[in-house]
Amino acid sequence: MEVSTVLQSLISGLTLGCIYAALGLGLFVVYGVTRVLNLAQGEFVMLGGMLTVSFCSMGVPLIGAILLAVFVTVLSGAFLYLFIIRPARGASGSTLAFLTVGFAFAIEGITLLVWGWEYRSLTNFLGSSSIHLWGATIFGQAPWVVGMTVLMVVGLFFFFGRTMVGKALRACADEPLGARSVGISIERMALLSFVMAAGLGAIAGATITPLTMTAYNVGIPLTIKGLLAAFLGGLHRAEGVILGGLLVGLAEALSAGLMPTGYHDAIALAILLAVFLARPRGLLPSRGAAE
Amino acid sequence: MKRTRGRTIALVLCLALVALAALPGCSSGGDSDTYKIGFIASQTGPYTALGLPAIDGARLVVDQINAAGGVNGKMLELVLYDDKGTATDTALAAQKLIEVDRVPTVACITATGLSHGMVPTLNENKTPGLIMSGTGLIDASLGAWAFKPTSSEKDYIPLPLGYLKDDLGVSTCAGMIENSGYGEGGEHYLDLVAPTMGITVVQKQHFDPAATDMTPQLANIKASGAEAIFIWGSGPAGALAVKQAREMGIMLPIVTTPAQASSSYMESFKQFYEMEPSLVSIDSKLTMWQQLPASDPDRALCQQFDEAFVARYNRHPAMWEAIGAQFIMFIADGLDRANPDLSDIVKARGQLRDAYEQTANLSLFMGTHTMSPTDHYGRIVHKEVLVTYQDGRKVLVKTMTD
Numbered sequence: 001m002e003v004s005t006v007l008q009s010l011i012s013g014l015t016l017g018c019i020y021a022a023l024g025l026g027l028f029v030v031y032g033v034t035r036v037l038n039l040a041q042g043e044f045v046m047l048g049g050m051l052t053v054s055f056c057s058m059g060v061p062l063i064g065a066i067l068l069a070v071f072v073t074v075l076s077g078a079f080l081y082l083f084i085i086r087p088a089r090g091a092s093g094s095t096l097a098f099l100t101v102g103f104a105f106a107i108e109g110i111t112l113l114v115w116g117w118e119y120r121s122l123t124n125f126l127g128s129s130s131i132h133l134w135g136a137t138i139f140g141q142a143p144w145v146v147g148m149t150v151l152m153v154v155g156l157f158f159f160f161g162r163t164m165v166g167k168a169l170r171a172c173a174d175e176p177l178g179a180r181s182v183g184i185s186i187e188r189m190a191l192l193s194f195v196m197a198a199g200l201g202a203i204a205g206a207t208i209t210p211l212t213m214t215a216y217n218v219g220i221p222l223t224i225k226g227l228l229a230a231f232l233g234g235l236h237r238a239e240g241v242i243l244g245g246l247l248v249g250l251a252e253a254l255s256a257g258l259m260p261t262g263y264h265d266a267i268a269l270a271i272l273l274a275v276f277l278a279r280p281r282g283l284l285p286s287r288g289a290a291e
Numbered sequence: 292m293k294r295t296r297g298r299t300i301a302l303v304l305c306l307a308l309v310a311l312a313a314l315p316g317c318s319s320g321g322d323s324d325t326y327k328i329g330f331i332a333s334q335t336g337p338y339t340a341l342g343l344p345a346i347d348g349a350r351l352v353v354d355q356i357n358a359a360g361g362v363n364g365k366m367l368e369l370v371l372y373d374d375k376g377t378a379t380d381t382a383l384a385a386q387k388l389i390e391v392d393r394v395p396t397v398a399c400i401t402a403t404g405l406s407h408g409m410v411p412t413l414n415e416n417k418t419p420g421l422i423m424s425g426t427g428l429i430d431a432s433l434g435a436w437a438f439k440p441t442s443s444e445k446d447y448i449p450l451p452l453g454y455l456k457d458d459l460g461v462s463t464c465a466g467m468i469e470n471s472g473y474g475e476g477g478e479h480y481l482d483l484v485a486p487t488m489g490i491t492v493v494q495k496q497h498f499d500p501a502a503t504d505m506t507p508q509l510a511n512i513k514a515s516g517a518e519a520i521f522i523w524g525s526g527p528a529g530a531l532a533v534k535q536a537r538e539m540g541i542m543l544p545i546v547t548t549p550a551q552a553s554s555s556y557m558e559s560f561k562q563f564y565e566m567e568p569s570l571v572s573i574d575s576k577l578t579m580w581q582q583l584p585a586s587d588p589d590r591a592l593c594q595q596f597d598e599a600f601v602a603r604y605n606r607h608p609a610m611w612e613a614i615g616a617q618f619i620m621f622i623a624d625g626l627d628r629a630n631p632d633l634s635d636i637v638k639a640r641g642q643l644r645d646a647y648e649q650t651a652n653l654s655l656f657m658g659t660h661t662m663s664p665t666d667h668y669g670r671i672v673h674k675e676v677l678v679t680y681q682d683g684r685k686v687l688v689k690t691m692t693d
Binding site: 137 | 335337339343495496497498499503505508509513527535560
């Protein structure tokens with residue numbers, strides 16, 4: 001077993017893990033506040049990428065393109081909450097999750113109509129080039145992806161822990177009745193959570209596109225990976241989701257690099273299944289609050 | 292009271308809409324003025340890169356034939372269904388075309404693995420049909436009713452292997468195999484044919500069609516000492532693998548299958564495709580006919596189709612447009628000879644099946660076919676070419692006859 005192969009697999013695993021963690025965090029933000037599993041999270045990521053590519057090709061500089069892409073995606077997130085989730089707010093959790101699936105398919109279909117089936121790419125941010133290290137390669141965009149996830153994590157911790165709005169959001173999750181009784185508008189917080197998830201998803205989408213390409217149908221597989229990360233780590237804690245994402249990414253990459261070829265996927269899934277069976281409530285213990 | 296009445300009206304309206312939507316599918320089958328051609332392709336799902344171009348190619352040929360008076364005085368009509376990239380929807384579409392639309396024939400253009408599911412459906416329902424499968428592994432099991440007027444990798448794999456051996460002096464290679472029906476076929480024939488041509492397959496790695504990071508597999512290939520890489524797949528990961536290989540500093544000759552030669556990937560990955568040694572892809576003559584010598588027997592056919600396609604769709608056709616087109620060409624040829632009796636659909640299907648089996652020396656884009664009772668693939672002339680990439684264009688490297 002070559003050192004360079006192990007190292008390459010670790011690099012790949014870390015990068016993939018950050019992508020999945022970012023997906024999982026988007027799911028966490030919505031679930032944490034509203035108890036709705038937003039299965040359209042991957043579509044926000046896809047839209048972020050596709051829109052950024054489009055705006056760039058119209059001549060908008062990258063920063064502006066990303067901001068515009070985030071703006072449009074945020075509008076779609078608001079639409080999802082205001083016109084689909086909120087009118088159905090009496091429905092069960094699974095019904096609401098199915099509604100988000102419907103929304104995801106609708107976004108996919110519209111994207112196919114507007115953009116076509118072709119895959120699109122972006123150049124690495126600031127034209128970063130690959131770094132070669134001990135026989136392995138770190139792609140130019142990989143540090144941006146890792147950095148984006150780190151910033152997202154730090155930002156979310158600060159937001160939920162230190163700001164009034166963040167605390168209000170957590171209150172809605174922990175104790176909706178209590179939150180309402182102190183004057184927090186649950187509906188407004190729910191809208192905010194969808195808007196945040198959409199915005200974070202879009203930023204993630206723009207950042208991963210130079211690495212992975214984007215197309216109308218990349219949303220659903222991304223959502224599934226995010227779900228895997230979130231369930232493995234435990235949807236009740238952000239730290240768990242991040243850990244779950246890293247675990248999925250590493251399992252995928254290490255089995256691709258080190259296990260007998262042809263069995264990669266089976267082995268990766270077996271590892272994840274074993275983890276899940278060992279800790280069905282998530283990797284990290286819950287903090288004691290009712291789930 | 293008011294609420295339930297409103298809901299009832301809404302329910303009735305919805306049911307009415309569904310009924311209206313279903314109507315076009317409910318034809319009596321007794322329409323003897325047109326030949327209905329069932330056409331199943333991916334309009335949604337992971338294989339739209341194959342399906343949407345195929346539909347465009349098919350439509351062009353249908354319109355051309357109809358403009359020239361149709362076949363036996365009857366117009367051709369495409370009855371199009373979306374296979375959504377799943378085997379279930381492919382089978383359902385076929386069932387619907389056969390039982391509800393009562394078409395005399397069905398064409399299925401989708402990913403290799405999915406189209407294999409059509410074979411039992413066609414045979415059980417005694418309906419002659421065409422399947423698009425890229426692998427020779429299916430050729431012997433087509434049965435009495437399925438036909439495959441397209442390519443089998445077993446016939447064109449000597450082309451890139453010969454290029455590696457004779458033109459580049461390579462004697463070891465690695466396979467990057469997609470986890471799919473097409474990849475499985477490629478792996479099978481690579482293992483079978485490479486040794487006979489003096490090339491040893493020293494390493495094989497597998498990847499998912501939608502994979503976004505293949506660096507672990509590429510690292511293994513790099514460590515194996517292989518002198519060249521074969522990327523065998525039809526999904527986007529194959530094109531991404533070329534980019535990632537070059538970014539990892541792997542500068543070995545790389546050969547890919549036709550999917551990676553699509554113009555969309557060429558545009559997105561131009562920089563990596565053209566890096567020395569530039570990528571070599573298996574492709575069809577249609578995409579670079581201008582570089583064929585005037586004496587090439589297929590130049591005129593390709594030129595005609597290319598120009599007509601550009602005039603209508605404002606883009607150049609590539610392999611999948613050609614496959615869609617040639618399926619219609621094959622069907623039209625069969626209809627012409629069979630002149631099936633449409634008032635009896637069972638009889639018509641039998642007549643058409645016989646005519647398909649008697650196809651002889653039919654020159655299509657990917658090859659020339661002569662079918663027989665024992666060979667429903669029947670390709671006797673193979674027309675693949677090898678191309679490489681330079682300054683945003685494809686450049687002819689080698690043909691099957693060089």
